Amino acid sequence: MNLHKLIFTNNACYKAGRRITPKGIMVHSTGANNPWLKRYVGPDDGLLGKNQYNNHWNQSMDREVCVHAFIGKLADGTVATYQTLPWDYRGWHCAGSGNDTHISFEICEDYLTDAAYLDKVYNEAVYLCVYLCELYGLTEQDIICHCEGHDLGIASNHGDVLHWWPKHGKNMDTFRAAVKDKLGGSVPDTPVEPEQPGGKIKAGDLVTITGTKYYGGQTIPAWVRKQKWYVYEVSGDRAVINKNESGANAIMSPVRVSDLALAGSAAVTYRVHTVVKGDILWGIAEKYLGSGVRYKEIKALNGLDGDTIYSGQKLKIPN
Numbered sequence: 289m290n291l292h293k294l295i296f297t298n299n300a301c302y303k304a305g306r307r308i309t310p311k312g313i314m315v316h317s318t319g320a321n322n323p324w325l326k327r328y329v330g331p332d333d334g335l336l337g338k339n340q341y342n343n344h345w346n347q348s349m350d351r352e353v354c355v356h357a358f359i360g361k362l363a364d365g366t367v368a369t370y371q372t373l374p375w376d377y378r379g380w381h382c383a384g385s386g387n388d389t390h391i392s393f394e395i396c397e398d399y400l401t402d403a404a405y406l407d408k409v410y411n412e413a414v415y416l417c418v419y420l421c422e423l424y425g426l427t428e429q430d431i432i433c434h435c436e437g438h439d440l441g442i443a444s445n446h447g448d449v450l451h452w453w454p455k456h457g458k459n460m461d462t463f464r465a466a467v468k469d470k471l472g473g474s475v476p477d478t479p480v481e482p483e484q485p486g487g488k489i490k491a492g493d494l495v496t497i498t499g500t501k502y503y504g505g506q507t508i509p510a511w512v513r514k515q516k517w518y519v520y521e522v523s524g525d526r527a528v529i530n531k532n533e534s535g536a537n538a539i540m541s542p543v544r545v546s547d548l549a550l551a552g553s554a555a556v557t558y559r560v561h562t563v564v565k566g567d568i569l570w571g572i573a574e575k576y577l578g579s580g581v582r583y584k585e586i587k588a589l590n591g592l593d594g595d596t597i598y599s600g601q602k603l604k605i606p607n
């Protein structure tokens with residue numbers, strides 16, 4: 289999953305600040321031929337590209353509309369997910385009671401005939417749903433599309449996504465089956481390469497940035513270059529950094545592996561947790577780090593590829 293975050297703090301829905309307890313996930317697609325994330329997500333973070341009409345949704349709008357995430361294309365054409373609302377905020381996405389219960393995301397439509405594009409956004413959506421299910425204790429049965437929401441009486445009368453996916457042999461049943469297949473397993477980000485030729489940067493490493501441009505060619509600001517960063521994932525010659533040395537300042541930015549240097553063995557201090565039956569990474573992160581979402585830090589520190597842990601395993605816990 290290529291997950292980024294750009295919360296719509298200027299959208300009235302975010303400002304309303306109403307919370308929900310997520311009971312399900314509603315899949316939408318935009319209904320307009322525009323696969324570019326920048327149409328909806330902004331302002332430009334260096335990856336999205338500039339929306340020349342400035343009509344993205346991170347502003348006060350003439351109608352009440354907001355979702356928790358978008359899936360579509362970055363400026364360089366790669367497919368990504370952008371979280372645009374905290375997952376437990378109440379979105380405005382289905383004009384029905386589904387707003388009070390469902391996390392929502394929009395998949396940016398193209399002209400609906402490109403099977404390769406659908407493949408990419410569909411897979412991205414599968415991983416997003418697996419991630420959200422694990423986050424909120426949901427199952428594939430809790431996932432519906434807008435069209436199904438209407439049949440259930442909790443959403444307005446829209447056809448998404450069933451006007452699109454069946455053209456390419458996909459539907460909500462194949463989607464739920466794909467999510468079910470991955471639940472309980474690991475959520476691979478882009479494939480992680482074990483060793484870089486000529487380099488040895490890997491997920492979890494503390495690095496300094498020696499280059500001046502992000503992977504996409506945009507300039508890396510000086511304040512970013514001044515700090516040390518943790519590597520979130522490495523894929524080919526592309527690395528994503530997401531946290532500074534103190535663990536704050538979460539960003540998700542791709543840089544070239546060749547533009548990174550190990551920051552040396554920083555004095556990392558950690559505790560050790562011995563896994564007992566019933567433990568899951570999420571629960572361990574919640575217990576020691578105060579937040580389940582920080583399970584990725586435990587994974588990174590221990591070099592875990594998947595989410596599977598076993599009784600008796602000794603896990604390093606970051607301080």
Ligand SMILES: [Zn+2]
Pocket residue numbers: 315316317381434446448
């Ligand atoms: Zn919809």
